Amino acid sequence: MVLMYIILEILLIIAVVSMILLVFLARRSSLSSKLLNEVMDASEYGNVIFNKKGHFFKANKLAKHYLLPIIDDNIEDFTRNEFLNCLFDNAADIDESIKNTILRGFGFENGTEFREIIQCGDIGYVLVDAKVINGGMTSFIMNDINVGQKREEDIISLSIFNQQLMHAVQATSSGIIISNPASDSNDILFANDAFCDFVNCNIDEIIGSDWGIVIGLAQDDANRDKLIDALNDVKEVDVALEFEGSDGMRYFNMKLTPAMDDDGAFELFVGVLSEVTLLKQRESEFFHAQKLESLGKLSAGVAHDFNNILSIIGGYSVMAANLLDGENQQINDYLDRIDAASKRGASLTNKMLTFSRHKVVTQTVINVCDVVREQGELLLPLLGVSINLKVDIPDGDVNVKGSSGSLGQILMNFAVNGRDAMDGGGNLSINVKCLNPIDVPRSVSKKIDADEYVCISVSDTGTGIDEETLEKIFDPFFSTKDQGKGTGLGLSVVYGLVQEMGGALDVSSVLGKGTKMSLYLPLSHEEQSKKISGNVSDLSTICLDGYSVLVAEDEPDLLMLVTNMLEEMGLKVYGASDGDEALVLLDDHMDEGIDILLTDVVMPNLNGVKLAELVSAMSPQTKIIFMSGYPANGDMAPVELPDDLSFVAKPVDYQALAVLLLNKLREGTPETLAFAAQSMPQWETVNTDKGD
Amino acid sequence: MADGAKKLSDLKVLVVDDQDDARALVRNMLTEMGVHQVFDASDGRQALSFIDAAFDFVDFIVCDWNMPSMSGVELLRQLRTVDPDIPFLMVTGRGDMDSVIEAKSSGVTGYIRKPFSPAQFEAKIRIIMKKSF
Numbered sequence: 003m004v005l006m007y008i009i010l011e012i013l014l015i016i017a018v019v020s021m022i023l024l025v026f027l028a029r030r031s032s033l034s035s036k037l038l039n040e041v042m043d044a045s046e047y048g049n050v051i052f053n054k055k056g057h058f059f060k061a062n063k064l065a066k067h068y069l070l071p072i073i074d075d076n077i078e079d080f081t082r083n084e085f086l087n088c089l090f091d092n093a094a095d096i097d098e099s100i101k102n103t104i105l106r107g108f109g110f111e112n113g114t115e116f117r118e119i120i121q122c123g124d125i126g127y128v129l130v131d132a133k134v135i136n137g138g139m140t141s142f143i144m145n146d147i148n149v150g151q152k153r154e155e156d157i158i159s160l161s162i163f164n165q166q167l168m169h170a171v172q173a174t175s176s177g178i179i180i181s182n183p184a185s186d187s188n189d190i191l192f193a194n195d196a197f198c199d200f201v202n203c204n205i206d207e208i209i210g211s212d213w214g215i216v217i218g219l220a221q222d223d224a225n226r227d228k229l230i231d232a233l234n235d236v237k238e239v240d241v242a243l244e245f246e247g248s249d250g251m252r253y254f255n256m257k258l259t260p261a262m263d264d265d266g267a268f269e270l271f272v273g274v275l276s277e278v279t280l281l282k283q284r285e286s287e288f289f290h291a292q293k294l295e296s297l298g299k300l301s302a303g304v305a306h307d308f309n310n311i312l313s314i315i316g317g318y319s320v321m322a323a324n325l326l327d328g329e330n331q332q333i334n335d336y337l338d339r340i341d342a343a344s345k346r347g348a349s350l351t352n353k354m355l356t357f358s359r360h361k362v363v364t365q366t367v368i369n370v371c372d373v374v375r376e377q378g379e380l381l382l383p384l385l386g387v388s389i390n391l392k393v394d395i396p397d398g399d400v401n402v403k404g405s406s407g408s409l410g411q412i413l414m415n416f417a418v419n420g421r422d423a424m425d426g427g428g429n430l431s432i433n434v435k436c437l438n439p440i441d442v443p444r445s446v447s448k449k450i451d452a453d454e455y456v457c458i459s460v461s462d463t464g465t466g467i468d469e470e471t472l473e474k475i476f477d478p479f480f481s482t483k484d485q486g487k488g489t490g491l492g493l494s495v496v497y498g499l500v501q502e503m504g505g506a507l508d509v510s511s512v513l514g515k516g517t518k519m520s521l522y523l524p525l526s527h528e529e530q531s532k533k534i535s536g537n538v539s540d541l542s543t544i545c546l547d548g549y550s551v552l553v554a555e556d557e558p559d560l561l562m563l564v565t566n567m568l569e570e571m572g573l574k575v576y577g578a579s580d581g582d583e584a585l586v587l588l589d590d591h592m593d594e595g596i597d598i599l600l601t602d603v604v605m606p607n608l609n610g611v612k613l614a615e616l617v618s619a620m621s622p623q624t625k626i627i628f629m630s631g632y633p634a635n636g637d638m639a640p641v642e643l644p645d646d647l648s649f650v651a652k653p654v655d656y657q658a659l660a661v662l663l664l665n666k667l668r669e670g671t672p673e674t675l676a677f678a679a680q681s682m683p684q685w686e687t688v689n690t691d692k693g694d
Numbered sequence: 695m696a697d698g699a700k701k702l703s704d705l706k707v708l709v710v711d712d713q714d715d716a717r718a719l720v721r722n723m724l725t726e727m728g729v730h731q732v733f734d735a736s737d738g739r740q741a742l743s744f745i746d747a748a749f750d751f752v753d754f755i756v757c758d759w760n761m762p763s764m765s766g767v768e769l770l771r772q773l774r775t776v777d778p779d780i781p782f783l784m785v786t787g788r789g790d791m792d793s794v795i796e797a798k799s800s801g802v803t804g805y806i807r808k809p810f811s812p813a814q815f816e817a818k819i820r821i822i823m824k825k826s827f
Contacts, residue, residue, distance in 0.1 A: 302788075309787035310716065310760075313809030317719040320812060324726065348809050582824040589821045607701070608820070616820070619813030 048128070048144030051135075052082035059139065068144050071123025082140055089130060089142075094119040119147065127151075172196075177254070177275035179208075179216065183268060187212040188233065191270070200254060200275055201245055216256070216273065219243040229258065236260045236268055243275065252279045287445075294476065294497065301478045301494075305351035312351065316344035353491040354478060366531035366548065366594070368409065370400045370434055370456055370523075377413045378432065384418070388427030395434040401530055402456050402523040404503040407623065409458075409521075412499055415492045416460035416519045423464025423517060433459045436525055449506040452524030459520040466513040475509065532597075534667055544660050547572040549667060550591070552624075554584040554601040554613055560652075564600065564629075567656050571663065573598075581608025581616075588617060588624070596624050598666060600650075603630035625666045629654055701823070702728040706751055709734055710741040710769065711758040711785070720756055720785070720815075727816045738764025742772060752780070754822070759786035759797075767800050774801040781826045783818060785810075 038060065042049055048065030052058055061069075061077045069077055072092045080088070115133050122128045126148040135141045171178055177197030181190045193208045201208075201215065208215060213233055220226035221242040232239035243254040254275045261270040319340040326334055378393040385391055402409075413432065420430045437455045439447050446455070467475065474480045478494040500507055500521060511517040536544035551573045555561040561577050568575045576591065578584035581601075585608075588596055599617050603610040614626045631652040648666060650659050707729055711717040714736070721732045733751065735741035738761060745752055755773070759766040770782055783804040784797050797805055804822045806815065 306787035309808040310713075313787075314713075314715050314719060316809050316811075317723070318715070321719070321722050321726075344809065582820050585817055585821045586824045589817075615813050616817040619811055620817045 048142075050077060050085065050142040050144070052085065052140045054138035056082035056140075058082075058085075065142070065144055068120075068122050068125060068128050068146070071125060072120070085142070089118060089120055092120045092122065094121045094127060120144075175277070177201075177256075177273075177277075179273040179275070181213065181271040181273075183236070183260075183271055188271065190215075197275060200252065200277065202247065213271075216243070219245050219254075221253075229256075232258050233271065252277060253282050254278060290473070297478050298498075301354040305354040308347065308351045312344045312347045316341055316348070319344065350491065353495045366405070367401050367403055367526050367528045368406045368532070369530050370402055370409070370458060371395045371398075373406045373409045374413065374432055374434055374458065377410050377417075380410075381414070381417050381430075384414075385421050385430060389421055389424060390427075390429045392429060392431040394431060396436065399530060400434055400436060400456055401526045401528065403526050403528075404505070404523060408499040408503060412496050412521060413458070413460065415496045416521075419492065419519070420460055420462030420464060420517065423462050423466070425464075428463035428516075430463075431461050433457075433461070435459075437522075442522060443508050446506040446508055446522045450504060450522065450524055454525040456523050456525050457520050458523075459518055461516060461518040463516040466515055467509075467511040467517055468513055472509060472511060476507075534664065536664075541657055541660055544664065545572045546663060546667060548574070549597045550574040550576065550594070551598040551600055551663075552576045552578065552584055552587055552591075552596045552617075554578045554581055554599070554605065554610065555629075556580055556602060556605045560602075560654075564654055564659075567654070567659060568600075568663075571660060573663075580605055581610070581613040584613055585616060585620070588620060592621065596621060598663065599624050599626045601626070601628060603628050625669070627662055627666065702819070703730055705729045705754055705819075705823070706731040707733070707754045707756060708741060708744060708752045709756045710736075710738065710761070710766070712737055712761040713758070716758065723812045723815050724756075724819075726812060727819070729819075737761055738766070738769035738772075741769055745773065745777075754819075755780060755782045757782065757784060759784055759788060759793075767796060770797075770800045770802060779826070781822045783822060 039062070042060060042062035043064075045062060045064065048062060048068045050058075050061040050065045050069075058078050058080055066077060069088075073080070073088055077085070115131075117129065117131050120128050120130050125146065127146075129145045129147045131143040131145070133141050133143070172195050174194070175196055177200045178192070178194040179190060179197050180192040181188050189210055189212060190208050193205060195205075198205050198208065201219065203215070213229075217226055217229055220229055221244045225241045225243070228239055229241045231237075232241075237260065239258045241256050241258070243256055245252050245254070254277055256273050256275045258271060258273045260268055261272050263269040319337045323334055323337040323341070326337070328334060374393060374395055378391065381391060417430060417432070424430070435457045437457050439453065439455065442455050442457070471482060476493050476497040478491055480494075497507070503523065505521055505523040508520045508522065509517065510520075530548070532548035534546055534549075549572075551568055553561060553564055553568070553575060555564060555577070556579055558579065561579065565575045565577050576587045576596070578587050584599070584601065588599075599614065601610040601613050605613070608616075610628055610630070614628070617624055617626065625648075627648045627650060629650045629652055648662055650662055707724055709717050709720050709724070709732060711720065717734055717736070721734065724732050731751075733744065735744050741755070741757070757766045757769060761769075766784055766786070770784070773780065773782070778801070781803045782801070783806060784802045785806055785808060786793065786797075787808045788794075794805060803826060804818050806818045810818075
């Protein structure tokens with residue numbers, strides 16, 4: 003503002019001096035009045051001159067323009083005092099003492115000069131400088147100060163805009179770097195905060211340095227050369243950059259653009275970096291998922307063809323054995339082996355299908371701790387003496403939605419892999435933890451959304467897995483084990499089961515130190531679906547909540563009685579009046595599964611033993627209890643019962659039944675037992691196979 | 695047992711499979727469980743003309759999915775236009791959900807995955823019979 007006034011002052015002095023000269027020349031050298039008018043009109047300032055007597059002398063066009071909003075008549079008709087009055091009436095900020103002096107007639111005669119800012123209507127403020135010139139004439143030089151003010155406002159708003167622009171540049175997530183190609187080494191002029199963050203540098207280290215800092219980040223030689231060429235030849239280029247940050251590699255794309263000034267001259271180099279790390283991760287996850295998907299389809303196709311072949315091999319061996327009817331023991335043995343081999347083959351194709359199927363499994367709420375505890379016991383003989391098993395589970399229930407069979411199988415697979423990675427022995431730890439979303443890996447929280455997670459991890463102190471292998475461990479048929487020792491399907495099955503359960507996997511490994519396989523599931527706040535509680539000594543406490551039992555009994559009254567007893571224990575009961583109906587009920591409830599079949603031995607249509615055989619064929623995990631009024635076996639028995647049966651005698655005793663049910667349900671699940679049995683031969687039956 | 699066998703022995707089954715050995719295997723399993731009236735067809739067209747000519751001779755169909763010229767599902771769809779109720783058990787090596795859904799939407803009564811044991815097969819037949827008759 004002060005500066006502006008000084009400039010105005012100087013300009014006004016020049017204007018006044020030139021005006022004096024003009025008037026002087028006009029009078030002395032008979033310069034025509036017309037010429038004088040033209041010269042005055044050409045001035046950048048308004049000018050009104052009154053003669054010595056106070057009468058109007060001259061006014062230029064600009065002065066008339068300024069005065070138009072404040073005077074009604076022609077300026078030519080004004081006397082100096084009328085004009086002064088008009089000025090004072092419109093003064094923006096009047097100095098009363100000057101006004102009085104002037105108006106009383108003392109001012110000009112005494113050489114008083116003044117300066118006032120006048121408000122000229124819509125035109126705005128005009129600075130009026132009154133001077134006595136040429137021996138008593140009065141000149142009023144008028145200058146539109148709005149122009150100056152506007153310039154100042156422009157400067158202020160430009161500076162605000164600059165600040166906003168700078169904030170925007172700093173707020174953007176893209177890294178921005180600008181260099182000055184006119185400087186000796188194309189010095190960096192500017193880098194925003196995002197750029198500094200990307201390359202983990204302080205701004206001071208960047209400003210004034212050259213492009214070396216960016217060239218060093220080029221992903222490969224091709225990108226490096228491209229960038230150098232573009233900088234040398236002043237051209238636009240897209241390059242890929244990478245930087246190893248504290249939490250892994252970060253990837254960027256940079257677009258380098260030469261910026262031209264208004265005249266088209268090359269002025270600046272601008273580099274804009276966008277981070278593509280997440281995109282790259284997703285891309286690789288997508289490719290991995292796609293690879294597994296196509297492998298799944300492939301293996302499902304192979305499994306399908308193999309199933310056809312296996313059904314013929316197994317089927318005919320059974321038929322041949324039936325024909326022999328036990329006559330030739332040796333042929334019988336051979337046929338048994340063929341049948342067993344075809345069953346092994348079928349379990350393999352089943353695994354292939356488990357990997358690829360996308361089945362919606364009915365899930366129940368299970369307590370992870372129970373499953374881990376049971377599994378720990380099953381694992382002990384499998385691990386051998388050289389491996390030390392440590393199970394660390396929290397107190398209380400940790401519930402998830404899933405299937406205990408699947409979870410058991412996953413744990414068993416993890417453990418078997420851990421065991422095989424520790425040839426000379428070591429430690430295997432199973433750990434169950436509840437975690438907040440912030441504590442789970444990003445890959446997991448991206449996949450499953452939960453407010454609390456359960457992490458079940460199995461760590462070994464074995465050889466570890468290198469990065470290349472780590473990418474393939476879930477691929478079907480990928481195995482690092484010796485031929486014959488592994489099918490390469492174990493972890494593929496895990497992958498399939500985890501998909502079914504809606505969980506996520508995370509594997510970390512350090513070569514020479516060991517591997518940690520973690521399964522993440524959303525924590526469930528629901529009550530456990532199946533729960534065994536109570537004590538045999540106090541029957542009223544026995545509770546088998548959530549378990550299901552299928553009762554086959556052709557005597558309606560007895561069926562009702564047994565149903566009542568079972569319901570009292572908390573069981574879900576399905577009652578069937580004959581064997582075929584029992585099969586239909588089992589078929590209808592295959593998805594949720596039936597835990598127990600309680601069947602009468604003697605029934606019309608389909609007897610209990612045959613029913614048990616068919617039920618076991620359909621649902622191997624269903625445990626079977628017979629009930630009969632006849633003794634279990636012996637001469638009196640109308641049907642021969644299997645040796646290792648569970649039997650409850652009629653009339654059915656509540657206590658005996660309760661004890662039997664408790665024991666049956668507390669046994670390890672047949673699925674995991676079957677897997678445990680299978681895991682052993684993988685390495686222990688190699689010799690037997692060779693012997694064949 | 696006696697009643698059950700009698701019921702199974704009443705059953706007239708048409709087995710459709712292009713592979714002779716697989717067809718013979720199913721036939722044998724059926725015989726073993728007490729089904730004695732078993733007819734063969736080696737493809738879908740043969741099966742359709744058999745049913746067309748001797749409708750009363752068939753009250754249960756066991757059919758393979760993968761067959762040349764006419765697949766099990768195509769046969770099933772055509773059959774359903776003339777007989778919406780006849781029990782149809784699809785035998786297949788396919789276990790994926792899409793296949794099961796396709797078979798169900800085509801009107802299959804039951805679905806059994808290869809390889810299966812005689813007991814699994816018998817259970818399936820019995821369940822379908824119980825539900826259908």
